[in-house]
């Protein structure tokens with residue numbers, strides 16, 4: 001048992017103000033807080049009210065001021081384009097200050113929103129930090145989302161400026177961004193007043209005079225801008241994430257609590273020291289990218305790798321080992337999917353032996369359930385600890401982890417170990433009371449969430465309470481279901497809602513159903529997440545046609561697949577749909593999605609007592625067969 005962990009954990013719950021107040025000393029403030037935690041208005045909590053700071057100053061300038069300007073800060077490695085760049089903290093500061101000057105020239109200041117739709121290039125990180133420098137609020141949209149999703153974020157965030165590039169690059173294809181954005185402006189019905197476009201050599205683009213501006217020309221013209229103090233409670237960013245409907249939730253992150261918590265995690269959770277090289281193989285469009293490509297490592301003075309590529313195929317299943325060896329990565333954080341992809345291509349781990357991994361110490365996994373097979377394979381191949389940890393966009397850092405900086409617990413495959421400091425996690429039964437050890441229930445965090453936990457949803461206090469607090473008063477509902485074992489290890493088993501996790505990407509089946517329902521021939525539909533050996537889960541759609549429609553079913557299935565790709569994006573990985581005569585329902589008309597998923601996954605299950613007509617389950621089985629699902 002780790003005594004250091006136990007002590008820290010206990011103190012974090014018994015004396016949160018003392019615990020986080022002490023950790024806050026590691027962050028720079030221009031004005032100290034009035035109190036550590038404002039808990040006067042539950043469930044709206046505020047960390048470090050009255051304090052002022054600046055996240056960019058802490059992540060960049062402070063390292064330069066402390067004489068560490070020549071250390072590596074950002075390492076860009078792009079096997080997909082052949083590009084590489086290393087920026088020291090000083091170089092990063094100069095680039096960020098220059099780009100903050102650009103934003104200022106475009107009238108961007110404190111509290112203004114800036115949408116960022118960019119690939120994994122250094123300028124995207126510079127853009128995020130430049131917003132933080134001015135106290136502007138960035139909202140990064142993942143490049144795999146289609147125009148309609150960008151439009152939803154434009155509508156909700158109301159950005160003054162949009163930052164983009166001429167293209168993203170995926171294996172075998174270049175994705176021009178400007179046409180996607182034109183569609184987004186059309187759907188949203190408005191356009192940000194300034195669009196700043198980074199020209200990439202893979203794609204030319206015509207800029208619209210008056211609205212679009214060339215990134216490099218703008219930088220050449222701008223005077224560097226200094227950082228400005230903001231309230232600890234001011235928003236640093238909005239990150240939209242999937243909810244149960246097609247309307248994404250705008251998770252708000254503040255400046256002060258976020259900086260304190262994330263700074264702490266680099267040592268507390270990941271056991272890294274300033275100067276160590278760290279790599280989170282994700283994308284800046286996801287929370288993992290926000291927290292662990294950009295903010296946490298830079299706040300802590302680590303070198304961070306920004307990777308533009310895939311675990312396989314860019315050029316091969318050895319690329320992770322090449323990057324680790326070339327840049328001296330000490331710890332890697334990625335999603336289990338990446339390892340399943342590598343394992344599939346290189347089951348014997350031949351590529352691993354070809355690289356010098358002597359400086360590599362730990363692999364961290366999160367984003368989806370880490371299946372024991374994948375963990376065991378990684379442990380065997382790497383000969384290093386493989387640490388699962390569990391968290392969400394809403395928290396910005398791990399809710400449960402083996403906090404290596406506080407001493408290591410024995411690893412149990414299938415469990416992210418124990419709740420992290422600041423998180424009192426209860427497994428609740430339907431009656432709202434803690435479930436007995438070993439019994440599955442709703443995983444809930446006793447309020448308040450520790451620093452960095454979302455203070456609210458953007459422009460939607462009501463939605464915040466409704467989504468997270470209403471079902472279990474006094475708790476934050478994670479939406480995950482799980483259990484504790486007799487040693488206090490937590491296991492994350494499934495979702496309690498309609499979210500699915502595809503290749504570590506959180507997606508809403510409800511959102512996909514809204515798209516399917518928009519097809520002119522569709523009367524009703526259901527989308528379920530079925531087990532997928534590579535991506536963890538994959539969405540599968542069922543549509544019932546309107547009376548009198550007698551077009552070819554294959555054609556309609558192909559059309560709905562295309563619609564999801566066009567309206568949500570390629571990232572949804574929605575590739576399979578079937579036309580059925582009817583959907584299994586309860587007598588009260590509720591669609592039995594869970595039963596459909598159990599059929600698809602080939603599980604044994606009791607026929608629901610409330611089912612309207614059990615015969616329909618055979619029809620679902622038949623429909624799933626040609627899609628490759630169902631009992632073998």
Ligand code: COA
Nearest residue numbers: 143144168170282288311335337338341367503504570571
């Ligand atoms: N911009 C545009 N399109 C993108 C994109 C981006 N940034 N990212 C993904 N896409 C596209 C892909 O090209 C693919 O398109 P396709 O249907 O035309 O093939 C589609 O979205 C699905 O992408 P993905 O789910 O990533 O599947 P993949 O087959 O391209 O790759 C893996 C599979 C396992 C290699 C990949 O998912 C991966 O690297 N996962 C690592 C996990 C990860 O980074 N998770 C992030 C959260 S921590």
Ligand code: AMP
Nearest residue numbers: 366367368369389390391392393492506
């Ligand atoms: P996101 O907000 O996109 O980071 O997705 C968060 C969701 O991913 C969680 O609510 C879980 O459902 C899932 N998740 C993340 N990490 C893990 C993990 N280590 N084990 C199981 N599920 C996880």
